[in-house]
Amino acid sequence: MNRTEPVSELSEDGFLPHTSHWGVFSARMKDGELEVRPHPGDPDPNGIIQNFPAALRHRARIAQPMIRRGWLENGPGPDEKRGRDDYVPVSWTQALDLLGAELLRLRDGPGPGAIFGGSYGWASAGRFHHAQSQIHRFLNVACGGYVRSVNSYSSGSSQVLVPHIIGDYEDLTKRNVSWEQIAEHSEIVLAFGGMALKNSMVAGGSVSKHVERGAMKRAAQRGCAFVLAGPLRSDLPEEAKAEWLSCIPGSDTALMMGLVHTLVVEGRHDRAFLDRCTVGWPVFERYLLGETDGQPKDAAWASGITGVAADEIVALARRLHGKRALIVVAHALQRAEHGEQPVWMGMVLAAALGQIGLPGGGYGYALGAIAYYGRRFNAVPVPTFSQGKNGVADYIPVARISDMLLHPGESYRYNGQTRTYPDIKLVYWAGGNPFHHHQDLNRLRRAFARLDTLVVHELAWTATARHADIVLPCTMTLEREDIGGSSNDPLLVPMHPIVPPYGEARDDYAIFADLAERLGAREAFTEGRSVRQWLEHLYEPTREGLAAKGLPAPSFAEFWGSEGYILPQQPDDGGRLRAFRDDPQGKPLPTPSGKLEIFSETIAAFSEADCPGHPTWLGATNVPDAETPYVLAATQPRPRLHSQFDFGGHSGAAKYRGREVARMHPDDATLRGISDGDIIRLHNERGACLAGVVLTDGIRRGVIQLPTGAWYDPVDPHDDKPLCVHGNPNVLTRDVGTSALAQGCTGQLTTVQVERFDGNLPPINAYEPPAGA
Template sequence: MNDVTMNRRSFVKTAGALGALAAAGGAISAEGSLFGESSIAHADTEEQTVWQHCGVNCGGACALQCHVKDGSIEYVESDNTGSSDMNSVQVRACLRGRSIRRWLQSPDRLNYPMKRVAGTKRGEGKYERISWDEALDTIASEMKRIRSTYGDTAMYIHYASGVSSGIIAGTPVNRLFNLTGGYLKTYGSYSSAQISAAGTYTYGGGTYGSSFLTLQDNELVVMFGNSPADTRMGGGGHTWDFARMREAKNLRVICIDPRMSDTVCGQGGEWIPIVPGTDGALCAALAYQWITNDQVDTEFLHKYCVGYDEETLPEDAKGKNASYKDYILGNGADKTAKTPAWASAITKIPEQRIIELADEMAKADPVYICQGYGVERHSNGENAARCIMVLPQLLGQIGKPGTNDGRREGCNSIQAIATFPAGKNPVPDTISLYTWPDAIDHGEQMTATNAGVQGVEKLSNSIKFLFNYGGNALTNQHSDINATHELLQDESKCEFIVTSEVFMTDSAKYSDIILPDLAVQEQLDISKGGYADNDEVLFFCDPVYEPVGERRGIYEVCTDLAERLGVKDQFTEGKTREEWLRSLYEQAREKDSTLPTWEEGFKMGVYKRDTKPKLSLEKFVADPEANPLPTESGKIQIYSEKLAKFAQTWELNDGDKITALPEFDPAFDSYLDVSEEYPLLLMGFHYKAHVHSSYSNNSVLQTAALHQLWINPEDAQTRGISTGDMVSVKTERGEVRIMAKVTNRVIPGTVVMPQGMWHDADMDGDRIDKGGCINTLTRYRPTALAKANPQHSNVAQVEKVSE
């Protein structure tokens, strides 16, 4: 253990004397910067080591040892505890976490409360410094006014993932709103709403299946649109789990993706290029081969599944050729046999390779079939996700070691740890979080059947007050930025917007008041590990230094708002942040006595323990009568009666479909929609240089991994484009200027762009985005079932920009 590790008490003792100096040194003249020009006076102190973690939403969470001197991070190490042997997990950070000091100590940090300058519009980014009292008085006043005028359902807490870890995290905002009347609730997420819906109507709920730890020697792994090496990169994420299993088990890996990802590139395995959004067609052709070659596990399908054939259909669906088998063989409504030749014309995968792949998968025992979030973020995402889930069902490759149920790889965490209590929201009205623009523009017209509203048949209000904590999804991470810009500028729609942030993001520019937040690493907290399955982790996190300027944590901000709203006693229950943390942690230790004490945890910084492989549906397969699934039948739903009913009763847009079976549906902005004007498919992907939009302003990362549009040599040649050229990418929604990367790692006819770079356009001028934000180009149109994010489905044109 490192002898110079600084626990909370020693940090306070060493740095507490600097508090008054820091506050004084943080002040600037009215003419100074509103962001990061403040200086801090410090005594000369010895270097201390502060344990923290990288807490952004990459799906991992990795340890950081911050070496701090005179109130500044000098350098960052990661996890070096335990041995270096292959079986000892070290939750080591990738470059994103290791370069965090440049991000935390950026001169562009927000330091003071600000309000939008009178007479300017949202989005212009013109603000003036105000006091905390003025900021909080104004927010509290607007909360009271809007509640009394429009009702509780006019209040909204926006989706955000920039603060995605810790016991405290962002729930103080939810608690405050619940204590003062509640707010319009949401379901789903920008990341996984479609696969979650698919899992709900197939297995009764859930996004995750079996862990990588269940993989067996020499088995076949087939991954659809999944690249943990690009997303969950560090030692606290799945890429380490998978890399270790590949080395130890000698796995055969096949990645099916429009882009050759880092999970297959340089690591072995096979890349099968596929046209974006056509995974469902490939799945149907694989099923055709298995059915016609008598390779399906009929016994498994009859015992555990509903809807495979006539025998297993619900009674009201029988006699209509409505089974999955009928659909595949061409006896269903579309009268089309889903042969490999049929699928090859759609997917551009050679017919012979489809036939060979089907045979490989059928003969593999076990075979692990999984999908990432790339497939489900298309306009047909729910059906595509269901199409992949049916594959292991057909082969009976569920519930035994080395298998998965077709969902995303599983993960583990310490279950006893509870988050800060938000309390009960008395408002029943619930929308898909992706549909918030509709709830601002015409909330009263949104119903259960036309917009997927839950809890009530119809919304009673539009959103009038919006609180955005640690999120960049007002614009940057939401579809069709240009349209959203118009909506948010109209103050007759949403009347008041508050953002609490660490930087002036593009979304923050649409706020009426901006509050300077403390980053995760600047606050006391305890956090669970990320989406990994090889360990269970807790991070005991001290603040790396005293607050700079007037930055404040969200718990303390909400405490002051609660006082102004008359609910402080109920909000705090007499506890400080630390007292809440201690109380919640002791509750966890009562449930799990193996956890270290508070003092032990903060001394070690990171607590790790081994975990067991997670095998999806193991108990159900062992005894389906004793362990039924939470579906309408208690079994796996290949055919869903609920979806059949939705298809008949919901009001859908032209071209939208909800199907009882997992059918291939191209949906909108697919390969069928390319034209002379927009001849290319465009999709986004997660990239090493940022996590969504977090860290996009870290120059170290942007230098290490350039933000470029990937284009196949065939498409580049016809356009006279070379690597390094500046290109224009256009859709019906807008235009982006970005550097080109000519590479064979993307299928011809498709271009791919990393998602998450910050939008940068003259919104009063040509609106051409020079920041490279893909959501300048994406369509805002919720998907049919989950009412969710289809941002990978776009048709576009790319041209070289003339000098």
């Protein structure tokens, strides 16, 4: 749009605007009950907003500060009782005095390099009350810094790989192929791992319109063919009318190689594009044709790995040739052993087709993984809260937290460097839940036991809170005011508080301000501003950006009195990749060669056996065997974002007998004596969990799907490998890196055994407060 537009004035029926990672909405309290309704301009609203009513005053909420008894009585230090101790309620004064003293001990003793600022998570969609920004600013200002994490669980390997081979990660995901282009231009979309709407319905910040379903529907109606390669038929919506190419989990790289081999031997690859826009094709081609290792990566070879018939692979390669073809690789593929390879190979396939940089064609890495991707950028800045300067240079890849805590001082490889794990004494977490994101939760429990102190800001008794020494209750988003928005969504939203805080809960900002005072840094942290004054301050660059463009620039008061303003957006011009295609010499990519790197001299020089200098079929070490014959796909959940508001009504309604629901093929179920609706036990050498089961032919034989996000609920917390009765698959997943290059998370796939559970069904206690709380 070419002007700033108010959506409307505030509602007269008591509904006030707010927003979330799941969508913009409005809410009100009526007769003591919370009512929420989606934004009227959203064509496909997300039902996750219906988690709010039941969660608002749920018994799982934390009402006042709590100290773990063992820490209160014995002081800081390693303790195996974390996660199995009771709690003592204390006043805010006592809690902050104790925590302030502990932070001073570490800051002025071993130094801020002994503090890890975890806070990996989605926190709040608000631009000010974003827990990660709040805690990082506090640790930087009051403690001199902290050891941080880099990259994400969602895209840990691709975030390291992409800069070497394509350039800027955001160029590929956010300034490349858009949903509008797909609807208008794409002729065939080959989606490895799919584009499941449960993923694209959420965003890291606010999202006002869910456009993905509509775009795929319009494309399909126009004649665009969607092909899904993966083990789950539901990874593309019905509106896409997709063909399902059922393949073995983790075999996508081999399938891509079989397609490219067919293109090459039949002379259907785009030699001109490869010569003009890539480096390293001759090296890779020799590998592809088997000249370097004696094994051509042809369709027959790929068929034996993928379970897809060779003639289907050949036919698909021929269909891709000469079409406006889009290759999509889901985040899920790189959350596995050797996860860098399908990301790299997806680019090679798109390059061999000569499609990169064309409207609706090329390489749409992770398109559909999140609502941000495939959307335009705003043309003016959105409010951003400064985190200050971190005085500590040390960091770890985000998924290596257990390694760090269990092996301080040990070395590891990451992105061509040999690094050393720091010796962490205190972990401070505000926003996020590592007992959702991390793998091998029993190992994580042992890692947290080695700390001196674990501090958590939390609104409810998650498993992370239950392992903390100091638990500080924070407000829910509906209990505070903020500004909601994102750089990829045009609607800027005034987030009005709907209800007072629960119990003694405080905003993270208020907690950190009082804590900063105990460390002599209150003024530096707050800059003398109240929450409202910060919102006005953060809004000003947006207003100035509008004014600089000659557009209406509403005051903060005008903005706050509206239901939101639509901001102008940048054109959908294909970004850097299209500019590069049009002029490779004049608009080079930010890679070492300035081109797409099919062979990377930089990566080859790292000499990592598990990530060579070009895409390579490496296979998996964790494969089905007699003891664990099934592949478990630990996917993202549909009725919640990760583990957020798992105690909400929308999330709870999707469970069976209170447990997360697994899916398996009827033929596999028959072999194990399992019927639809049974409770099953999944287990391997790392742990075990219970889940309900639904039988469906929409899953490949030999595969079991169990979504993540059910709160970890061990039936016997004193057991070294307790049974999670709630269905958290991360008691089963492996805590190993994707490779020495990226050290990304490998939590997507593992192997398990499954059986019908015939014992007495343990109760769900995940939402019950711990003893003393």
